[in-house]
Amino acid sequence: MMKKKKVLDKRAALLEATLNLVTNNGFHAAPMSKIAKLAGVAPATIYLYFENKQDLINSLYLEVKASFSDNAFKNYNDKLPVKQGFEIIWNNIADYKLTQIDESSFLSQCDNTPMIAPEIIGKGLKHLQPLIDLWERGKEEGILKPVSNYVLYAYAIYPLSFLLAVQEKDIYVMTVEDRQKAFESAWDAIKI
Amino acid sequence: MMKKKKVLDKRAALLEATLNLVTNNGFHAAPMSKIAKLAGVAPATIYLYFENKQDLINSLYLEVKASFSDNAFKNYNDKLPVKQGFEIIWNNIADYKLTQIDESSFLSQCDNTPMIAPEIIGKGLKHLQPLIDLWERGKEEGILKPVSNYVLYAYAIYPLSFLLAVQEKDIYVMTVEDRQKAFESAWDAIKI
């Protein structure tokens, strides 16, 4: 069990090192040798845990996406009223984007770049099903605009990515009121 | 004159080749040799027109950003009522994003990646001033929510990037009605 722990440690260290390097320097400036050094292992060791560099990146993407999604539904259950449920999810996501900055930047980079193959991106989206379900219910109940879920996502969730980006670049700091207003904008955009 | 034309041709061909390769393969898979081949010149020729790879990318970024911005204010003038002015700009941007797919993807990639230095990004933003002015006026007139322009951008314009992305991945095709509704969402998000 101690052994198992250590193994997981090494894998985790590699993923974290990759996250750091890719986020701050970009894919093309995150060589395997640096990843290994930052993780405290030998370059060859990476290949015990991952098939190759692409597999390492894919794995990281899926893990981060999973942690993002898990977080999104904290304290949420599908019996809540639509607006209340949405508010919980929106706040969870906002919290994540504004505090897990490296992870969020990494996801942005992956989602706007051909560095992750579409089928892997697709896998990562599975976890958001409860949000889709909520929106479908909202549309049935006549609370939400009858538009594609893509449009809902574009207006309700995606703007947070932009706010994260400017936040991270230190050109704008979001106050508590700003955040409340941002939520209202999101809701105004999708509510009927 | 013929000479001047040819020179511009070569520079333009290089920029276009770079746009194609970076958009479809990513920065790290767009080697100078491929760029040269696609542009129909020898690798060394690139260095007659650009200092180095970074300069080539920066130049491309600024040119595309400029074309994007120029397009955004087609038929717009700052005497128009706020909503009408905004609608024109929004539609211009939507047209651009949905038709100039390569250019739009490239800009997304640049804006979500450390591949362009912040100071160059800053330069590219200058051109959007008229939109900022319009928003300031809208807030003064009590038509728009009194929030940071970053928030307005996040909800009014940025969602189009997401819609472009899904559009491009063929997982969603936007109809004329969808688009009208998307505009309404944008407006609902920012109007008071």
Add this chain to the structure above:
Amino acid sequence: MMKKKKVLDKRAALLEATLNLVTNNGFHAAPMSKIAKLAGVAPATIYLYFENKQDLINSLYLEVKASFSDNAFKNYNDKLPVKQGFEIIWNNIADYKLTQIDESSFLSQCDNTPMIAPEIIGKGLKHLQPLIDLWERGKEEGILKPVSNYVLYAYAIYPLSFLLAVQEKDIYVMTVEDRQKAFESAWDAIKI
């Protein structure tokens, strides 16, 4: 232990290959690829032992200079009378210059070319201190001319470089008597 040996072998092989190529072809005609081939390793392997080409050249310079200096003081000790001590050193240097031809040519090339930075050249000079000490003593004892050590070096040691050069070009072969006379010229030049 076997491993350690092999590692040293490779480093040494690289240094030797560099010595050969630079000596016979000049710095500008000693590409890393040729050095690697001559040393029997892949080009990338050079970078396991040296930071870059300049570091390789610098290292070689310092090693050769050290071997030159070590040799210069063979059988010498600072209790010997000035003339006798000088004769030993002079002969040691003459032996080195006339037998270690590649090494000597390489040093000449380094010392007459901007290929080695002044601070590295400076480092290489440290080892000659005992000769300087001997000369200072000789001046104190009224045996040597009261002139700068640079002048003493120019007349006592430096001429050997010229004799090496002509020797190497096969335009002149030095006999034992010639050599004895050369020593006398050196001594005549610096003695009072």
Add this chain to the structure above:
Amino acid sequence: MMKKKKVLDKRAALLEATLNLVTNNGFHAAPMSKIAKLAGVAPATIYLYFENKQDLINSLYLEVKASFSDNAFKNYNDKLPVKQGFEIIWNNIADYKLTQIDESSFLSQCDNTPMIAPEIIGKGLKHLQPLIDLWERGKEEGILKPVSNYVLYAYAIYPLSFLLAVQEKDIYVMTVEDRQKAFESAWDAIKI
């Protein structure tokens, strides 16, 4: 004639530019493009005056060597007593080495490097014949040591190259007395 002048100007400008660049940066950092720029002509123009880079370097070597030799025999005639004649030549050479620093450094670089083919070096030596003749006479008259002219050159003339080098590196400045003593060393070294 004006035209002829201009032509010579361009050739001379190219030679001077080459001298500057090679002297200060070394052969491997004196690209044709920089030479052209420094001379104020287009790269292709070089090839109107010189066959290729090697020819340019060779031509420069021969011109500089000729100017060095011409200077060496200023005010000299072969009727003078040996010591007096030698003193004149020695002083001429010393003047040249200590004032025409770029030219002297360039010659040192050429003579200690495989950058000039031996047959070209040989050509350059022709001009020193009067010095050889003087030495032969000195040996016949029993004034000079009966040794090879190479040895005489090594001790009488070559040391000046070393003194130039240290002079140029600012680690030693030669006074008038130093210079007188240097001459005496040279004479002591070769006289019987």
Add this chain to the structure above:
DNA sequence: AATGAATGAGGATTCATTCAT
């Protein structure tokens, strides 16, 4: 005579990956 655009060949260096230990 003079040029500046153009280039093929080659330069130093990096990198993902492998393999003997």
Add this chain to the structure above:
DNA sequence: AATGAATGAATCCTCATTCAT
């Protein structure tokens, strides 16, 4: 399981030289 030495292939970039004008 873990490694560090090793590498072939590729990357960015430079350079001597040419050629159409």
